[in-house]
Amino acid sequence: MRQMKTVLPTYAEEISPKTVTKPIDVPEQTLSEEQLQEKIAELSNARYKYEKFRNMSHIDLRDGTTMPALAIGTALLEPKLVKHIVSAAIDLGFRAIDTAYIYGNEQAIGEAIKAKINEGTVTRDELFVISKLWSTFHRRDLVMKACKQSLENMGLDYFDLYMIHNPMSFKEGNDPIPKIANVLQYSEHDYLDAWYGIEDVIRKGLAKRGGVSNFNSVQVERVVDKGNIKPVLNQVECHPYLTQQRLEDFCSIRNIKLSCYGVLGSKGTPEELKSGLSPVIDDPLVKVMSAELGITPAQLLIA
């Protein structure tokens, strides 16, 4: 049901004509054509079935702007549904869209955005499009190329937020998770090089602002200390099993917002990447508390 082996684009200047394949070997799609058509119909009708967000909360960012508090995530989506999911999300009032090069679906997301702008549902200004730099592109000069490639894939002129996806810097080249004899190969260029690259991208107007993701407090501090432009947020896994309270306090003092993923416990994570623990959405206490409040476990966790 989840993301298949998808062919990702390559950067002509950097690498050989070999294709870059998706790093996560997720199960093959099991949806029949009939199920697929049912899902597409459901997504197309979502705007009639569900209530649209009337008052989306916004978060104040350090640069004086705001971003929507909720974003539609785009990782591990069934490839044939990506366009429909993003379109339905925009119809329902989502304005922030969380994407990444490594998700391998930038083109379909871009097509959905373009269609929604063309039909007048939304303007580009109203959207907050987030993208993330993959770990093999941390060398400063590669950041610009990677960002331009992602923009081109999505048919956009700029990102509202461009983040370093991970603090780990992998060896540059074709392979998104380069390994030799099963040992991960790291780059000699670290996340600070990548941050300087993000600053270049911002100065060039290709991203309105920069952020980091999966950074711990030491890594955040180094970027804040050495960087000329400060990150506006740090996106990390966060839910009742991993509250990130200390990291949030640390970031908050530095005027950096903490943005959360995995709030439902990342139930859709491929089997080989799972810890074995049940996801938080299945926690009995979450179920009891949400039932008492008359809301769903997902609503409780997101709130």
Ligand SMILES: NC(=O)c1ccc[n+]([C@@H]2O[C@H](COP(=O)([O-])OP(=O)(O)OC[C@H]3O[C@@H](n4cnc5c(N)ncnc54)[C@H](OP(=O)(O)O)[C@@H]3O)[C@@H](O)[C@H]2O)c1
């Ligand atoms: N920066 C990073 O490193 C990073 C890492 C992970 C994720 N992200 C971002 O965060 C986004 C969200 O990822 P996530 O891991 O938090 O996964 P998620 O999309 O919030 O949830 C995934 C799982 O939760 C289930 N689910 C979703 N809504 C539900 C509901 N209302 N009730 C019950 N179950 C529900 C889904 O089931 P169904 O499949 O049945 O719908 C799916 O299996 C990603 O798409 C990506 O954009 C960023």
